[in-house]
Amino acid sequence: MTTTDLDADQRIRRAIDVGREFLGVDNGVLSYTGDGRYEVIQTNIESGPYAEGGVVDLDGTWCRHVVETGETLGFADATATEYRDDVALETTGLNCYVGAAVDIDGETYGTLCFSDEEPRSDPITDHERDFVSLLAEWVGSELEREKHYAELRAQNERLDEFTGIIAHDLRNPLAGAIGFTELAREEVTGQPAEFLDRVQGSLGRMESMIAECLMLAKEGADVGERERIDLEAVVRDAWDTVRTRNATLNVDIAPETTVLADEMRLQRLFENLFRNSVEHGGSDVSVTVTGDTHGFTVADDGPGLPPAVVEALTAADVENVKSFGLGLLVVQRVVSGHGWDLTVDSSADGTRFEVDDVNAAEPIHEDLDD
Incomplete structure (x- = not known):
């Protein structure tokens, strides 16, 4: 199975696995960091506060530095850096960390990070930081695409509601007007009949315009199965x-x-x-x-x-x-x-x-x- 055979969630999960393998660490997490909270969206972690769906205080995580600066952060051993006294070392227990910001439509959505409780013997290289940055950019593109698909689906639902209103609330009274005009036309002659002919023609045109609007709502989309x-x-x-x-x-x-x-x-x-x-x-x-x-x-x-x-x-x-x-x-x-x-x-x-x-x-x- 190729990546094109996977849905968006599966592709993101695959990206997390690729990052973990590339860096040689245990954990990979995609987070949402809005409203000062850190919510785990996808991860390989199966239990604890950082399992999928977990929510913790952003201020107690390493990712807060990424969110604040917008820069990719990485170190193999926190105790050997300026972060040795950082609160995140105590609250997370993670000594090795690499994280990058995930952006959607120019705004920070959250972070993609990889970590391990044990320090890594080899230092985190610039090449590895760049790799995580690119991976985070790709994940952001996937999330952005899904967001736009969701917005499009919502627009289509609203369009369906609108066409339903047109079909019911406009067509029903219009049908009544056409019917009564036809009955009245049979009872009169002369100039009143000419006036009713004009009314009948206008009502027919309105009916055609409504039908065409309904068609446009359906026919504007690409054709799928043929x-x-x-x-x-x-x-x-x-x-x-x-x-x-x-x-x-x-x-x-x-x-x-x-x-x-x-x-x-x-x-x-x-x-x-x-x-x-x-x-x-x-x-x-x-x-x-x-x-x-x-x-x-x-x-x-x-x-x-x-x-x-x-x-x-x-x-x-x-x-x-x-x-x-x-x-x-x-x-x-x-x-x-x-x-x-x-x-x-x-x-x-x-x-x-x-x-x-x-x-x-x-x-x-x-x-x-x-």
Whole structure:
């Protein structure tokens, strides 16, 4: 088993073992030193106050010097140094010590130290101090990474709560408003009917925007496990879900062409491309989808996109894409989430979205089954 097969706790424990072996001492400890206390986070010590989870007064430890100065401290025999009368010698019983600060995001988290009750016959060298410093820096990087992962997980949980609020607290009353507007529209004619048509259109747009926001919350992340999707089937399913009016769809996809993708996200991509073609190309626009094992294209014969939109999509400029509508942002997020390549060409004769390298990576679950 390599270090890449281990989780963060196991890798840190392995670092402690490596340090002990390198220095030839009995103990290795990763500590947290906030709030004037010394809390043992990981160690090989199995019992006593310095076992894992133990908490002692920082002022009674050798590590307080490291925390105060930020410098790596090391000696083979405390009694032969200026620390011979230090309180830590009595409270810890440790004669041999090497410790370095562990920093996270520029702040001192604690220390990584190695020690022994018995003095070491050989002095602690600069090379050994540097080694412990590097080891402490590596441990800090591991802890920092885990902290950021935890923060990301917390953000995702808050995002899930937010999307739940959108789905429930906004969609439910909106559905009621749409329903009652449709009923009222059947009972009136003339100008009131025209007003209700505008209300109905606005409510429909609100429903679409809410749906797109929910999609963005899910589709902004990288795609994990994928499956083989029938490309033509998902194209036709997407077309059926969009209000295409008098638009026409032409499909020219190689037989039995499949794409490694998340099926729902792939369908959302086609839905938003079709909706974009119809909204900007007119009710009688013609949309053509071609594809093979390398990728697919969605082209229309509409008036074309503004150059600023094409530039924003090509440069993956999220802020500018967002300003031109959520639909194209969904397209960009789905493409980037799969790790695909997107090319956009647009002129007065129409617009062409080309997605490449759709089968460049094998799905995770297939690798595991081999």
